Amino acid sequence: MFEARLGQATILKKILDAIKDLLNEGTFDCSDSGIQLQAMDNSHVSLVSLTLRSDGFDKFRCDRNLSMGMNLGSMAKILKCANNEDNVTMKAQDNADTVTIMFESANQEKVSDYEMKLMNLDQEHLGIPETDYSCVVRMPAMEFARICRDLAQFSESVVICCTKEGVKFSASGDVGTANIKLAQTGSVDKEEEAVIIDMQEPVTLTFACRYLNAFTKATPLSTQVQLSMCADVPLVVEYAIKDLGHIRYYLAPKIEDNET
């Protein structure tokens, strides 16, 4: 028996919105520690890793480990039926082929439940090694989303160059070139507006704008985004989900083609 209850449906809505553009389907692996989802996008360029800790739920019960393959589009449709303040409960029997999602209004006057068919997805799980990243940049999630959106107009690729002075996002295309520099903020009143760079050594990497823009769909989940970079290693874009867990996106860098 699996049962997980969240106080606000809006969080689950935001999570689904953050991943449904990249993934059509995903397997939620439920265990007593919480819910995890890991999946690559269709082109195998990026990887999504979602972790929702069990202690972040209002109620969490998982008698046996359970993998629930879901069509994320369908789930997003169901979640749209919930009000933001509704309590949401996910239920599934052991070895069940359906999951029940129940929405309860705050005053318990309205209860709606939806049953969704589960899928048997044969998805590969990748082992993500522990990595010491050369540069870790924390910056406002909104700012990062804005930068990605703006630079996508210039080129398909964005070069992220991290030095001790700051982080520079560059794009060059037929229109021209665009450079956006963010310096580390000295002291800010609001923590969520801070740009904090933790740099071991300078890194310059090139990434596809398209994926970065897909990652920024998670912006509503968090005020801050963390970019972790290291030479010849995928970029990690992490959005923390307050009191619940995090969503991490891994993006393979564009690499020099030695064949040409």
Next chain:
Amino acid sequence: MSLRQALDDCLIDFDRRVLVTDLLEEYKLTYKEVHELLEAHIKQQEDASANNKYEKRFLVYGNQTDGGELYTIVQGEDKLKEWIAKLQNSQSQLYSVEIAGGSKSAAPIFKPMQQVEVQLAKLEKRAGATTPKGVSNGIHKPSETTKPTNVKTETSEPSSSKVDAPTEQPKKTSPSEQKGKAAVAKKGSIGSFFSAAPAAKAKETKAAVAAKPASSSSMDNFFKKQPTSSGGNQAKPTPTNNMKKDEPSASKSSNNNTSIQLFDEASSDEEEKLDKLRRKVVGSGDESDETANALPTSSSKRRRIVDSDDDEQPQKKSAEPQEEKLEGDVEMEADTNETFLDDDGFVITVRAKKAMQPSKKKASPTAGATAAAKAAAAAATTKKKSPPAASKSAKETPKIKQGSITSFFAKK
């Protein structure tokens, strides 16, 4: 009119094979009536003169020995008897009658009545009154209705006209017919709209241009008229141009058309005015005529076409080299400007420029060298012109490729 009356009045031409089915259809009679009337008529005719011999064909139907049904047409009563003997449950009916010997060849196959009627209707439209009466019987060879005869009758007219340019044939047939064609095409495709619009425009401009020389009779206007009107004409035969996709030939034919049409369209009054002007331009007409005659040309008409092309030089540079190539050595001889009237009263100007252009074409070594240098310089400039962004991006795209996440993380 009854069949009997028609037979008596010799309205049915037995020189061609007369099908009983035709008569059935024509006179709305039963087979028995037609058969009896025909037999009676044939007997009467054969009795009247020993020379009159009729050849009959019979439709024979019966079962073959292997069980299959058979329909066949046999010639003469002897063969009919043979076939009747061959077939089981055989039946026979008179199929056709014609005068024996000297008659036109028979229809190759049995044709159903309606089909024949359709063909006849088409035939009568095309051939008009000249269609032989025998055809109305529906017995005719397909070769008798060939189109070339039709075309010949049309094309024979232009050959008798004064200006017998080689390109006249398409032009002659085009204006009315092709307008009609264009109207038909308009319904079908959007392309016809695009082709029709410039033609209409050209007409307008041509009308405007044609009005000018009438009001002012200065020489300048006359000389201006040639290129402008030819420009208008150039647009006019768009239907023909559309039909000919081949560019060089199309442009060539349009060139020819321009010169012809210029003189075709001028009314007799206008021509007189123009003639006066020409004489003024040329000075003494006799001398120029002599020079015109002295020139070793294959045809004055051809020269005229070339000349009109010359006037168009600034407008049509693409069409020009091909023309001149065709003209060849004849034009190379003329080195100086010469203006004269030819036999037909057309002003011909042979320019020295004409001689220069072939030399351009042939490219003397020095000219070739300079041209090559120019081309090289142009190529260099175009290379320089290519946007640096493009070259940059060209550098970028092959250099960088998107990596795969699986190459960084191992499978569990």
